[in-house]
Amino acid sequence: MATPRNAPAASLLRFATAGSVDDGKSTLAGRLLHDSKSVLADQLAAVEHASRARGLAEPDLALLTDGLRAEREQGITIDVAYRYFATPRRRFVLADTPGHVQYTRNMVTGASTAELMVILTDVRHGVVEQTRRHAAVAALLRVPHLLLAVNKMDLVDCAEPAFTAVAERFASLAGSLGIGSVTAIPLSARDGDNVVTPSDRMDWYGGPTLLEHLETVPAAGEPEDAPARFPVQYVIRHGGRGYAGRISAGTLRVGDRVAVLPSGLTSTVTAIDALGTPVAAARAPQSVTVRLADDLDVARGDLLAPVDSAPRPTRTVEATACHLHDRPLRTGDRVLVKHGTRTVPALVTAIPARLDPDGLRPLPAHDRLDVNDLGRLTLRTAEPLPVDPYARSRRNGSFLLIDPADGSTLTAGMAGPPPSAAPGADSSDPQARSPR
Structure with missing residues (x-):
């Protein structure tokens, strides 16, 4: 549908999806693109051809976002797939992130600029370890809005009690992580229930569809009253x-x-x-x-x-970090800090703790961060940096650590402490830890 010439430009929402393997995350993203008529004819034809080659009777919509050959062969998402689409009400940038724990760094990359995160869970399994990990990363990155997509409702006869149990458990988890804005939607990504159109099989649900929520949620970004940077x-x-x-x-x-x-x-x-x-x-x-x-x-x-x-420039930066490189980051390493448009040399003076990605609780330190590790670190920079706390400004509170020898990106950093996790919140629940 064309936008009238004199209509105001539609707002932009950046959102990311995350979920455990086989929960239907890529299928949900594909269904959203397909049912919102955001797929070109040649793209759909390619998906239909690939699906027939795999012996499937119907198009596998997950292939719309699993774009790498390795992903298609393994049947899992291993990299962040970005898709751009629009409706008459809003423009979107979708980052489909991996679910495997070994790809935490990819998820952090995809969610770092998101204003909303869609966390998908299988209604039959509820809140599992990966669900808690994804919620913790969303809290760490201060993503303003969280949406719980309770998928595969068709496999429990679209029963309201099954959805309510999962939604309530996740609400408790989100509260323990200090996440305030959470919306839960029951859906079937395979069949399209409550993705773009309301479900006739879940008439007990009176909330928005996934697309309706995406079109109407405030595009947060930095707060409008945030100090200028x-x-x-x-x-x-x-x-x-x-x-x-x-x-x-x-x-x-x-x-x-x-x-x-x-x-x-x-x-x-x-x-x-x-x-x-x-x-x-x-x-x-x-x-x-x-x-x-x-x-x-x-x-x-x-x-x-x-x-x-104005922030007070400092040469001592204490931060929360996610290590992105296969080479460990160690106390005593010399790095470059890229903050905004400024790059300065720095020394890693301390790595006081690692963080449990399943709740952001501190773990014993061992003076290094390995790939996918979350942790705390202290830097001593050669020149003062005007850094805001990340909790105040996601833009001016974030930075990257770069290897001065080869220019590779090592670590993503967020100035200040991580969100405080409530002691024992949800992690001791045996049902929440049930295996897949």
């Missing part, structure tokens, strides 16, 4: 000195008194250009050029922030 990407020296970049948080206005960090110099915003047009204000995630009243020494990597809410 403007990492300088490029210095423009012709036609008057200006600073180009993308606003990462908040709103920047002409007349704002700003600090240039980490130097601490201050000035006033005299002009903002958006695509060559002067504007009085601009907000995240707009790309703009900013001009200041004073001729200051501002360079790529500096951060402009309101004087009254």
Whole structure:
């Protein structure tokens, strides 16, 4: 359906899906794309051909997101598959993430920019270890909205008590992790019940379908009242000195008194250009050029922030991290820290704890993080960094550790402590730990 020429641009929602193996996660993503008419004819024809080659009578919609040959051969998702689609009400970026524990790093990558996470569970198995792990990672990454998709309802005769039991158990888990916004939807990804259209077999359910919820949930991003953060990407020296970049948080206005960090110099915003047009204000995630009243020494990597809410630059960064590389990260390692548009050398001075991915509880430290490990670390940087706590700003509170020898990405970091897990919350429940 075409959007009217004068209609406002549809908002964008970034969301990720996660679930245990064989819970139907890729099938759900494929069903969502198919039933929302977001699949091109040649894509559907390719899926039908691949399905027939595997001896299937009907198209396997999971193949719409399991794009790698290795994934198709194994029948599992091993990498993050990004899909872009739109309805008349909203545009979407879908990150279909792996379910296996050995691909935790892939899940962290896919969910790091998500504003909503869909956690899928098989109604017959309920809240299992992977469900708790995915909820914990969502809490760690401060994903604003969580949706529990209780799948395979057709295998329990679409019984309301079966759905209610799983939804209540997950609500208890989410509360223990400090997750406030949770919606639960009963569905059948294979048959399409409550994915795009309401289910006739579950007339006891009066809530939204999956697509209706995706179309109406607030696109959170950074809070609208978040302090402005403007990492300088490029210095423009012709036609008057200006600073180009993308606003990462908040709103920047002409007349704002700003600090240039980490130097601490201050000035006033005299002009903002958006695509060559002067504007009085601009907000995240707009790309703009900013001009200041004073001729200051501002360079790529500096951060402009309101004087009254500017982060304090520091050379000691304590953070929560997910290690992404096959090579371990050890205490004493020299790394590069990429924060915003700034990259500085640093030393890993301590790895005080690892975190249990099944609830974010601290585990005994052993001075290293292995691939897929979650943990705590302390860095000493060569230059001060204007880092916000990740709980306050997902954009300005995150960073990457890079190997200075070969440029490979080692670790994803989030400044500040992880969410506090309630002692003993849900993890001791024998039903919650039942094997698949």
